[in-house]
Amino acid sequence: MASLDSTYDLIVLGGGAVGENVADRAVQGGLSVLLVEHELVGGECSYWACMPSKALLRSAAALEAARALGGAREAVTGELDAAAVLARRDSFTSHWDDAGQVRWLEGAGIALARGHGRLDGERRVIITDAAGVEHAVDARHAVAVCTGSEALIPPVPGLAESRPWTAREATSAQEVPQRLAIIGGGVVGCELATAWSSLGSSVTLISRGTLLGGAEPFAGEAVAQRLQSRGVRVLMHASPVEVRREGEGPVHLVLDSGDAIEADEVLVATGRTPRTTGIGLETVGLEEGAWIDVDDTLRVPGSAWLYAVGDVTHRALLTHQGKYQARAAGDVIAARARGERVDDAPWGAHVATADHAAVPQVTFTSPEVASVGLTAAQAEQRGLRTRVVDYALGWVAGASLHADGYEGTARMVVDVERDVIVGFTVVGDDVAELLHAATIAVVGEVPISRLQHAVPSYPTMSEVWLRLLETDRAQRSSAH
Numbered sequence: 272m273a274s275l276d277s278t279y280d281l282i283v284l285g286g287g288a289v290g291e292n293v294a295d296r297a298v299q300g301g302l303s304v305l306l307v308e309h310e311l312v313g314g315e316c317s318y319w320a321c322m323p324s325k326a327l328l329r330s331a332a333a334l335e336a337a338r339a340l341g342g343a344r345e346a347v348t349g350e351l352d353a354a355a356v357l358a359r360r361d362s363f364t365s366h367w368d369d370a371g372q373v374r375w376l377e378g379a380g381i382a383l384a385r386g387h388g389r390l391d392g393e394r395r396v397i398i399t400d401a402a403g404v405e406h407a408v409d410a411r412h413a414v415a416v417c418t419g420s421e422a423l424i425p426p427v428p429g430l431a432e433s434r435p436w437t438a439r440e441a442t443s444a445q446e447v448p449q450r451l452a453i454i455g456g457g458v459v460g461c462e463l464a465t466a467w468s469s470l471g472s473s474v475t476l477i478s479r480g481t482l483l484g485g486a487e488p489f490a491g492e493a494v495a496q497r498l499q500s501r502g503v504r505v506l507m508h509a510s511p512v513e514v515r516r517e518g519e520g521p522v523h524l525v526l527d528s529g530d531a532i533e534a535d536e537v538l539v540a541t542g543r544t545p546r547t548t549g550i551g552l553e554t555v556g557l558e559e560g561a562w563i564d565v566d567d568t569l570r571v572p573g574s575a576w577l578y579a580v581g582d583v584t585h586r587a588l589l590t591h592q593g594k595y596q597a598r599a600a601g602d603v604i605a606a607r608a609r610g611e612r613v614d615d616a617p618w619g620a621h622v623a624t625a626d627h628a629a630v631p632q633v634t635f636t637s638p639e640v641a642s643v644g645l646t647a648a649q650a651e652q653r654g655l656r657t658r659v660v661d662y663a664l665g666w667v668a669g670a671s672l673h674a675d676g677y678e679g680t681a682r683m684v685v686d687v688e689r690d691v692i693v694g695f696t697v698v699g700d701d702v703a704e705l706l707h708a709a710t711i712a713v714v715g716e717v718p719i720s721r722l723q724h725a726v727p728s729y730p731t732m733s734e735v736w737l738r739l740l741e742t743d744r745a746q747r748s749s750a751h
């Protein structure tokens with residue numbers, strides 16, 4: 272290990288996207304920072320999650336877009352080249368080499384320790400390097416735990432012994448399995464069913480409930496329909512009760528319905544578990560293996576020095592939201608270290624308020640699902656009085672130009688008391704880039720009356736905003 276100082280202002284445990292951003296902001300705030308990483312600098316997102324999964328999806332989406340358009344469709348004479356897609360994916364993971372990210376750390380002035388880090392009481396971290404040698408390092412001001420999450424394998428008899436794929440194998444595989452069974456109909460299950468079916472696998476998707484359970488119901492319905500139209504077998508309200516694989520042979524799954532499925536690989540996509548085992552949480556009075564609870568400045572309640580940021584907090588398991596938390600955390604750690612005023616009122620510079628009210632997410636299925644804030648059901652659960660406004664996206668001129676027979680749905684959820692949008696969901700092809708306008712409307716709490724003055728250009732898909740507002744107006748006047 273490169274020589275380490277004995278003390279740094281801040282020690283960051285875990286060099287994923289989130290840890291990197293905490294470190295960067297703290298260095299910009301004038302602190303010395305040590306980042307501890309035991310695998311690849313860049314974490315899941317760069318090598319086994321966001322980037323490779325989106326690279327696996329993108330070529331098929333482009334092909335599908337061309338096929339949906341008269342005049343372009345005629346020019347598509349071949350099929351998707353799976354080997355070329357896998358090779359392009361490999362380039363997006365830099366062939367699982369983190370040299371580029373290490374150079375970025377150097378440029379940003381962040382010290383790197385390669386090894387496994389664990390807390391050892393207040394402000395102290397022990398780093399075990401590849402040779403098994405332990406190094407103790409102290410933090411003058413803070414330690415930030417950014418160790419992320421990993422795939423949860425549910426306790427289904429025989430599953431763990433059947434060498435299941437997790438998202439890691441499913442995003443880094445070098446060959447297309449002939450038959451792929453996927454357990455879990457959440458974001459990972461739906462995206463990877465889309466990706467691998469497009470690459471030629473015969474996919475069976477097993478979902479305990481409907482698909483994309485946390486989203487507006489019309490989102491999961493549209494994704495299920497499209498998957499089925501591409502030949503994916505979608506089994507809803509189904510769970511495996513037993514899994515078996517003998518030697519190098521296929522995997523056999525038995526479902527609670529009694530149905531039996533045979534596949535070449537089985538992917539477990541049933542959620543995440545925190546990477547908080549073996550990191551010394553018990554030495555600072557926290558529970559090993561649990562998600563870490565934090566306040567809105569990302570600090571552990573009752574502690575003056577311990578922070579947790581990103582997936583490990585379970586606030587929002589998304590790279591962009593973790594990086595948002597990281598910017599607040601890096602800045603607040605620096606501000607507290609310098610004895611400056613902390614701006615921790617809601618929407619202040621040092622808090623991650625949006626985690627509670629405005630988390631944006633794009634699910635890169637076919638069709639895409641883009642949402643921010645609350646669904647209608649979540650708003651109701653929070654006791655809000657709401658108006659729910661829906662519009663068929665295909666009726667917007669920009670959408671009908673975008674693809675022949677375009678179908679999609681947009682929904683806005685309006686808080687009646689404040690007359691602002693608290694939730695927005697849009698489902699349709701190529702809708703991802705529509706989302707940020709909604710995020711600004713929700714975060715900015717822009718009154719509906721003012722939104723009338725935000726004029727979308729003709730003929731863009733953004734005109735769905737105009738249609739939603741007009742539909743809202745018509746619904747309100749017919750209610751009177």
Ligand SMILES: Cc1cc2nc3c(=O)[nH]c(=O)nc-3n(C[C@H](O)[C@H](O)[C@H](O)COP(=O)(O)OP(=O)(O)OC[C@H]3O[C@@H](n4cnc5c(N)ncnc54)[C@H](O)[C@@H]3O)c2cc1C
Nearest residue numbers: 285287289309314315320321388418419581582588589590
């Ligand atoms: C298949 C898939 C696709 C996804 N796609 C998207 C997407 O499109 N958009 C999106 O926003 N989110 C997506 N996500 C979620 C996203 O990957 C995570 O939210 C994000 O990676 C969390 O970042 P993190 O830095 O908190 O954790 P991680 O990325 O898990 O990084 C934690 C780092 O800490 C290191 N570490 C852990 N313990 C120690 C230790 N004791 N010592 C030293 N180092 C340690 C790990 O090696 C790792 O590098 C996806 C997730 C999956 C599974």
Ligand SMILES: NC(=O)c1ccc[n+]([C@@H]2O[C@H](COP(=O)([O-])OP(=O)(O)OC[C@H]3O[C@@H](n4cnc5c(N)ncnc54)[C@H](O)[C@@H]3O)[C@@H](O)[C@H]2O)c1
Nearest residue numbers: 425455456457458459460479510540541542588633634635
């Ligand atoms: N594009 C994106 O933003 C993106 C992409 C992928 C992942 N992610 C993030 O990664 C996180 C993890 O995703 P995920 O899909 O693993 O989790 P998830 O919580 O979204 O979905 C897990 C699904 O598995 C089901 N399930 C659980 N146990 C089961 C069982 N025994 N049998 C059958 N079904 C079972 C659940 O009911 C749920 O539908 C998500 O929180 C998501 O935000 C984001």
